[in-house]
Amino acid sequence: MSHLVNQNLLKPSGGWVTPLKHSLILSRKLIKQYILAALLAVGITLLVPFALKFILGSRAWYYDDFGYPFLAWANQHLTILVVVTALICWLALTFYFIAKATRYLDQAFSATKQLITTPEKTIYLSKDLAEFEVEINQIREDSLFHQRAASEAEQRKNELIVYLAHDLRTPLTSIIGYLTLLIEQPELDMATRSKYTQIALEKAQRLESLINEFFEITRFNLTTITLEKRLVDLSLMIEQLSYEFLPVMAPKELTWQLELASNVQLEVDVEKFERVLDNLIKNAINYADPKTALSLELKEDNQQVQLTLTNHGATIPQNRLKRIFEPFYRGDSARNSQTGGTGLGLPIAKEIIEHHGGTLHAESQNGTFQMILTLPKT
Numbered sequence: 620m621s622h623l624v625n626q627n628l629l630k631p632s633g634g635w636v637t638p639l640k641h642s643l644i645l646s647r648k649l650i651k652q653y654i655l656a657a658l659l660a661v662g663i664t665l666l667v668p669f670a671l672k673f674i675l676g677s678r679a680w681y682y683d684d685f686g687y688p689f690l691a692w693a694n695q696h697l698t699i700l701v702v703v704t705a706l707i708c709w710l711a712l713t714f715y716f717i718a719k720a721t722r723y724l725d726q727a728f729s730a731t732k733q734l735i736t737t738p739e740k741t742i743y744l745s746k747d748l749a750e751f752e753v754e755i756n757q758i759r760e761d762s763l764f765h766q767r768a769a770s771e772a773e774q775r776k777n778e779l780i781v782y783l784a785h786d787l788r789t790p791l792t793s794i795i796g797y798l799t800l801l802i803e804q805p806e807l808d809m810a811t812r813s814k815y816t817q818i819a820l821e822k823a824q825r826l827e828s829l830i831n832e833f834f835e836i837t838r839f840n841l842t843t844i845t846l847e848k849r850l851v852d853l854s855l856m857i858e859q860l861s862y863e864f865l866p867v868m869a870p871k872e873l874t875w876q877l878e879l880a881s882n883v884q885l886e887v888d889v890e891k892f893e894r895v896l897d898n899l900i901k902n903a904i905n906y907a908d909p910k911t912a913l914s915l916e917l918k919e920d921n922q923q924v925q926l927t928l929t930n931h932g933a934t935i936p937q938n939r940l941k942r943i944f945e946p947f948y949r950g951d952s953a954r955n956s957q958t959g960g961t962g963l964g965l966p967i968a969k970e971i972i973e974h975h976g977g978t979l980h981a982e983s984q985n986g987t988f989q990m991i992l993t994l995p996k997t
Contacts, residue, residue: 649723653716660708667704668697723748730755738763786829790822797822832963833946846888846974853883853924857917860896864904871909879917885924885994891971895979898964899990903930906988919996923977926992935983943981944969 722745730742730752738759744752797819801812861875868874903913907930914929935943946966972979977994 649716649720653712656712656716657709660712661705664701664705664708667701727751734759734762738766787826790826790829793822794819794826829963832967846891848886848888850884850886851889853885853887853926854879854881854917856889856893857896857915857926860893860900861915864900867901868904868913871904871907873904873907873909874912876912876914879915880919883917883919883924885996887975887994888971892975895968895971895992898968899928899992902964903928903988903990906930906932908932921996923996924994928990928992930988931986932988934986935981935988940981940983944979 726744726748730744733740733742734755742752742756742759744755797815801807801815801819807815857879858877861877865875900913907913911931914927916927916929918925944965946963969979972992972994975994976997977992979990979992982989982991
């Protein structure tokens with residue numbers, strides 16, 4: 620369940636494996652460049668004697684000519700000249716590539732430091748580190764995403780605790796209050812005592828319902844649920860269940876409009892799927908305007924089955940519509956009403972449908988509210 624603390628959100632998606640791979644590739648690239656440069660230096664060094672002979676033989680040299688003393692010395696000490704030239708080339712190349720590698724390391728360390736201290740800023744590296752730049756910025760974005768997800772999950776957890784405490788305390792306070800009256804006022808007549816007892820019982824039943832639903836959604840979120848599927852006629856199941864709600868719909872004078880494709884066969888966990896329908900229909904009844912019709916439409920194609928439940932009432936803004944599957948979230952009118960649910964019915968329904976491999980989403984516009992449920996036929 621995405622609205623409870625989801626540990627999967629805290630897992631890194633790519634880790635440091637890909638940047639490490641690019642680091643190894645870059646290291647091999649530097650070594651290859653170093654070897655090629657060294658071979659070039661060896662070639663240049665080996666050409667030195669031939670170049671010296673060419674220069675000396677190109678014209679007649681006199682002792683007082685500029686550079687002749689050095690050329691004459693070099694001609695007599697070719698071995699020393701070659702060794703010194705090779706040593707100078709090796710030192711120059713080594714220094715250059717060490718400096719280059721150090722610059723890369725400095726950039727990598729700076730990028731890592733920025734990744735930790737200011738991850739919101741984009742990291743820029745030299746052209747040679749372009750691939751590494753792309754990867755480390757991807758890690759930065761992933762890290763920001765997981766930080767935001769963890770923060771949102773923590774916030775939702777805190778909200779859940781606050782809502783749970785509030786919803787547990789409200790009926791519990793009523794129970795304690797009415798039972799206290801019964802104890803402290805023994806002179807109450809039988810009718811009043813019966814009324815207070817009935818109210819306390821209703822509050823206790825609501826408290827039990829809240830606790831049961833809270834444990835159920837926690838069980839869906841934290842454990843692997845085994846579905847006991849069997850082939851059923853959804854058309855018949857939905858039609859029978861809709862009639863069972865007629866007494867509940869009567870006080871608001873609600874009616875049914877059923878458009879059910881016949882003989883829709885699907886494998887579902889019957890008990891859990893009935894729980895989904897029960898929760899969705901209860902929600903539709905709670906929010907429907909009096910003297911309106913509830914609509915149930917069932918249709919199928921080769922890939923999936925779709926059930927749409929429609930009720931007429933206040934249009935729900937998009938910012939609230941996105942939250943209706945969060946635990947304990949309810950519309951303002953429902954929170955203080957006697958018929959308002961626990962705020963766990965829709966999250967439980969969504970969990971059950973997702974365990975079946977389906978989807979459940981809501982739409983609201985022009986005074987209508989729809990729950991659209993889809994299930995695959997596989």
